[in-house]
Structure formats: structure tokens, C-alpha cells
Amino acid sequence: MPLLSLIPGRAAPRLDDADEAALLRRIAAGDRAALEALYRPYHRRLDRFLARLTRRSDVIEEVINDTFWIVWQKAGDFRGDSRVSTWIVGIAYRCALKALRDHGDEPAEAPDASHELHPTDDPHARHELADWVAKGMSRLNAEQRATMELAYGAGHSLEEVAGIMDCEVSTVKARMFHARVKLRHVLPVLAGWAARPPGRQENDDEP
């Protein structure tokens, strides 16, 4: 296991896109070591992405397993039309939607965030902020939560989020807009949020 992944609060080191594409080619040839090399860094990323969609660890496990099962089977179909990460996270997103349909798509209650936090200079402030964010996110629907996590948690671009969610860029914009509006109403802890009205009317297609 890479040393960095053992350090709390540090993400596992990421491979670059060329490394990942090379691993996919080896996976397509049936190389299990390559599958493991890709699985480990992605497990962490997918775990946190999926944790925004459901708090059930059994469902998260199932979705990660299904995702890499498909990666194993379909690695040879990857043509490089997108980044490897977009392809894999897109598979995970589709598996997650299916799992949420099977298990019910409402997340569990907003968790007590204290167990998720790592030691910081100001644990109380972090706790409070993470708790509010978890509560706020639980008010969003699955698509809005996924959009927010992909953009702010994983740092994907607008076009990448559209690719992952297999939808138009305009749909991502609408989801992001509504997520922002909903969060500003439930996250007063982020100082001054309620003081100003939203910057435009809530007239998009996704309440």
C-alpha cells in the first residue's frame, strides 16, 4: 500500500491519464496486477464520491465492486475519447444510480460527521462545517449531490461532469444552480448566506 494512503486526510496518490490508459491496456489483456494498481487509488475516490450518494457502506462496496467488474470486462473497449477517470467515474455513477433504485435513493440521515474528520488545528470548526455540509447535502437529490461532489469534491470540469453523468452541459449547470440555491438555505453556518437573495430567479427545470 502506498505510504501516502496511510496518512489521514491525504488522498492516495493519483496516476496520470497516460499511466491509467496503460493500465487499462494491460487489464484488457487480463493482467490482474494492473487491475489492482488501478483499483487502489480509485477505491478511495469512488468511496468518497459514493458516500455523497448513500451512507450505506454495503451499497458503496457493491457499487465499487460492480464498477471494477465492468472495468475488468470492458477495458478493451476504452478508446481514449475521454480521460480514464471520466470513464471510470461515469461507470460508477451509473452503477450507483442502479443501486439507489434497487435500495432506495434517499441517503441515510445526515451522519454525525465527527467520525469522518481528521485532526486539524481547529477540530471544532471543522466538525461544525462538515456537519452542516453533510446535512445540507442530504437535502439535495442524487443528481445534485453527485454534481456538487464531482465539481467541488473531485474537482472535475463542467464538461467532465457532463461526460460522467452522460448529460448535456446545460443540465449540469441547472443541477449545480439548484444545488447552490438549496445549500444556501440550509447552510447558514457559512456566514452571511441568508443575507442576500439568490442572484437570479429559480426558474430552471430542476427544482
Add this chain to the structure above:
Amino acid sequence: MNHEVRDAAAAEHRRSWDAIPWVVNGTADAAQRRRVDAHAQACADCRDELARQRTLQAAVAQAGAPLTDADAGLKRLMRRIDQASEVAARVPPGPARRAGSGPLVYWLAAAVVVEAVGLSVLGAGLLFRGGPAPAYQTLSAPSHEARAALRIVPAPALRVDELQSLLRGLELQIVSGPNAAGAYGLAPLAGSVNADQLAAKIAALRAAPGMRLVEPVGGAGPGS
């Protein structure tokens, strides 16, 4: 004219508002960033929104402890691959399996070799003995398994009546299984269907809840 100016300002405000998350997460291009910065200098709403979204982005980006264990997950994945290989080795492969369909091809090829050796030994035995064929049936005998057009592995949580109802609706029947890996071989009630009809049934099965694996047997099939 005033209307036009107002409309243009409103459109610019909306563009800026929509671009804020992507400026905040660092993926907006330089032109977008300049445009948002310029607009925000004159727009208090967008200035505040930039600050709010920066705070929110930092909060969402906080790393939490994983909810699942990578090592355990990897073991489960490898076990699943082993089980699927076992299933593939038990079902006779067709000649036209799609190229690039992944490592199963190699297992199916291995199964062909094993079967060929097995059949030739059996054939030679029968030739030399000259007696009637045995009353028992080998695993590779072209009976039920040969009729299977696809195989499925239902999730343990799927009830029997749910599975039956699903298969009835798709006019499919179980012709073999479950094997050690929990896989069933399915065939169309009508006996045979064309590739499009089979693909539609596979797609419907994959979309149904409770299916862990749905794969065509032998011939080409649609991707997951």
C-alpha cells in the same frame, strides 16, 4: 435601447453566476475567469457568491475517512472474477464472440481447449470400446447448457417469485444452474430469437434490479 442594455447585463450576470463553481474549482479557462472577475467587480451578488462558493468548495473537498475497506473490496473483486471464469469455463463458448470483450475471451479459449481434449479422449474411448454411449451426462455435453443463450447471476436478495416474474415477462426460461457461482443459463421460451431480440432481453435484465451479472453466451452482446 434601455431594454437591450438591461437584457445584456442580465445575460452577463447569468453567465457569470453559472461560471462561478468552475472558477472556484479551478477548471474554468482563463477567459471565463477574467469575465467572472470583471463582472464581480461591479456585482455585489456575484462577489458574495464567489466567496460563499469558495467556502463551500473547501468544505466539500475535505477528505473524510473511507467508509469501505480497499483490501476487502479487492479480495471480493478477485473472487468475483474467479467465479465468473469458472462460469465461463462451464458454458460452451460460441465461435463469434466479440473481439475486445475482455479477459473472458481467454478463459473461453481455455475452455475450448479443455473441452476439445476431453471430447477427443471420450471419442477415442467410445471408438475403441464400440459400446453404446453412457447413460450419464458430462458437464460439457451439448444438452441444456448448449441451449443457454445467456447467463445471469442474480443477487442473493432477489426472491424466487421476483426472478420468475422477470423471466416470464421477458419470455425466458432457466435451462441450467445454479452452478457453484450462482449462475443460471437462460434460453428464450420461443426456442430461438434473433440478435436484436436477444440484445433487448439482455438490456432489460441489466436494467432490472437484483442482477449481478448478465452476459450473452457465445455470440456478440451489448456492453454493460
